[in-house]
Amino acid sequence: MVTPRFDIIGQALGDASRTRMLCELMEGRAFTNKELASAASVTPQTATTHLRLLQDAGLVVSEKRGRCVFHRLAGPEVAQALEQLAALAPRDSLHRAQKRKAGGLAQLRSCYDHLAGPLAVAMTDALQNRGVLQRDGGRFVAQESEVWTALGVTLAPDKGARPFARPCMDWTERRDHIAGPMGQQILNHAKEAGWLRRAGQNRELLLTAPGARAFHQMLGLPVADLPHFTQEA
Amino acid sequence: MVTPRFDIIGQALGDASRTRMLCELMEGRAFTNKELASAASVTPQTATTHLRLLQDAGLVVSEKRGRCVFHRLAGPEVAQALEQLAALAPRDSLHRAQKRKAGGLAQLRSCYDHLAGPLAVAMTDALQNRGVLQRDGGRFVAQESEVWTALGVTLAPDKGARPFARPCMDWTERRDHIAGPMGQQILNHAKEAGWLRRAGQNRELLLTAPGARAFHQMLGLPVADLPHFTQEA
DNA sequence: AATTCGTTTCGTTGTGCACCGAAGTGTCTC
DNA sequence: GAGACACTTCGGTGCACAACGAAACGAATT
Numbered sequence A, B: 001m002v003t004p005r006f007d008i009i010g011q012a013l014g015d016a017s018r019t020r021m022l023c024e025l026m027e028g029r030a031f032t033n034k035e036l037a038s039a040a041s042v043t044p045q046t047a048t049t050h051l052r053l054l055q056d057a058g059l060v061v062s063e064k065r066g067r068c069v070f071h072r073l074a075g076p077e078v079a080q081a082l083e084q085l086a087a088l089a090p091r092d093s094l095h096r097a098q099k100r101k102a103g104g105l106a107q108l109r110s111c112y113d114h115l116a117g118p119l120a121v122a123m124t125d126a127l128q129n130r131g132v133l134q135r136d137g138g139r140f141v142a143q144e145s146e147v148w149t150a151l152g153v154t155l156a157p158d159k160g161a162r163p164f165a166r167p168c169m170d171w172t173e174r175r176d177h178i179a180g181p182m183g184q185q186i187l188n189h190a191k192e193a194g195w196l197r198r199a200g201q202n203r204e205l206l207l208t209a210p211g212a213r214a215f216h217q218m219l220g221l222p223v224a225d226l227p228h229f230t231q232e233a
Numbered sequence C: 001a002a003t004t005c006g007t008t009t010c011g012t013t014g015t016g017c018a019c020c021g022a023a024g025t026g027t028c029t030c
Numbered sequence D: 001g002a003g004a005c006a007c008t009t010c011g012g013t014g015c016a017c018a019a020c021g022a023a024a025c026g027a028a029t030t
Helices: A007-013 A016-025 A033-040 A044-056 A076-088 A096-102 A118-129 A144-151 A180-192 A209-219 B007-013 B016-025 B033-040 B044-056 B076-088 B096-102 B118-129 B144-151 B180-192 B209-219
Strands: A060-065 A068-073 A109-111 A114-116 A133-136 A139-142 A166-169 A176-179 A196-198 A205-207 B060-065 B068-073 B109-111 B114-116 B133-136 B139-142 B166-169 B176-179 B196-198 B205-207
Touching: A007 A016, A007 A044, A007 B007, A007 B016, A007 B076, A016 A033, A016 A044, A016 A068, A016 B007, A033 A044, A033 A068, A044 A060, A068 A076, A076 B007, A076 B076, A114 A118, A114 A176, A114 A180, A118 A133, A118 A176, A118 A209, A139 A180, A176 A180, A180 A196, A205 A209, B007 B016, B007 B044, B016 B033, B016 B044, B016 B068, B033 B044, B033 B068, B044 B060, B068 B076, B114 B118, B114 B176, B114 B180, B118 B133, B118 B176, B118 B209, B139 B180, B176 B180, B180 B196, B205 B209
Parallel strands: none
Antiparallel strands: A060 A068, A109 A114, A133 A139, A166 A176, A196 A205, B060 B068, B109 B114, B133 B139, B166 B176, B196 B205
16 A cells, blocks of 8 residues: 555554653653653553654654653654644643743752752853853763852762763753752752752742842842742742 | 543544545545545445544544535645644655646546536536526526526436436535536536547546537636547557 | 435454553662 | 662553444435
């Protein structure tokens, strides 16, 4: 048969669990297997098979980083095609991204042991612009002494084997931020200095007034749009 | 769950048989159940369930005409979305329409007992423009005496109960042409007058030189692009 | 009324596959 | 090294559904 084979893509779309995963991925960020599994309400091993199928269909690309695997849409065309397809069904739209940005869920949060979100990405950018941090393929190289002064932080010296600064895929910005010992110590210092406070049980964080001043004065980071800590809580 | 529900559409696309049907329908014409069943290589009863599914997904609309049911894509947006989706898969394109138009399969053919194809649609247009034929909801009303002269045909008088001129969904043009006794007698006269000849075993027809003259002079129909009869056969 | 044809409904079979539990691999931390 | 942790592979279960035969329905023709 000479029939065009968009049934492969159709097959990939033809399952509710995969649909839920794709809706998460429509946000543009990269997600781990576990997160997508949770989004689809299935176990990780089921998510693995789903994601392989989406990969085979060319809708999703996956990238291994350490022990995590990050999945994201194969490109903007995919998102566009899916959006157009979803527009055929006059249901509620699927712009989770906007909802999430509007709702204060995760503009500022911790990622494992380090800082994540737009602020973390902006910090990474700022440090790179000042030449304190350089990207070298899949890793970061930091001028340690200068980082101290740039951040006003006294970081413990590197213990050795573990890379001092690693890039970590940021959920919201779909770009890398600083992980590893350096990221961990930055977050610790920010907490101890009272720059950040936990918002609830989850990983969400709030910026305090001194924290906003510190990040803005030291690195020129934009802090106006971030969620600030108020006395209400 | 608040997840968007494009899994319904995805489900509809997620089957090879339905994909084959949709590829046929991408041509823009309306197809009967049986034709789509044949295109998908399944039995008509299987095609029925597939088509209901496509209907529920909002991809296809169906219209009953006599004992036939005509199915076509719900609208141009559907075709566009499918095309964009198919473009994600870098396989061979699905433009059957163009192939079929380029290949001389069915520019001019008989439909049951009457004439079909672009020429038939153009004829219907021309007769309506001259006020000889009027559309009245789901049927045609013809000024019989004037039709005679306009076509240079002597049509037998209407037998009674059966509507003299009925609209019939044209495959190629996705628009109606003239069926019923009127359409039948027009085709008969065209054959007897040597205006048209059969091309092979199928319903394909060829236009002869006198036929081209007749259709062009009497109704101003465009005949240049239609398949002409030559001595080769 | 009988026949033919296109379509649909029903009942059944068979298969594909989503799902999970258990176990295995690779990576990171202590 | 041991112990977490993220992910994958394997095996098995259960369900959804594509497919067809048989039969019913409706429209058109005789």
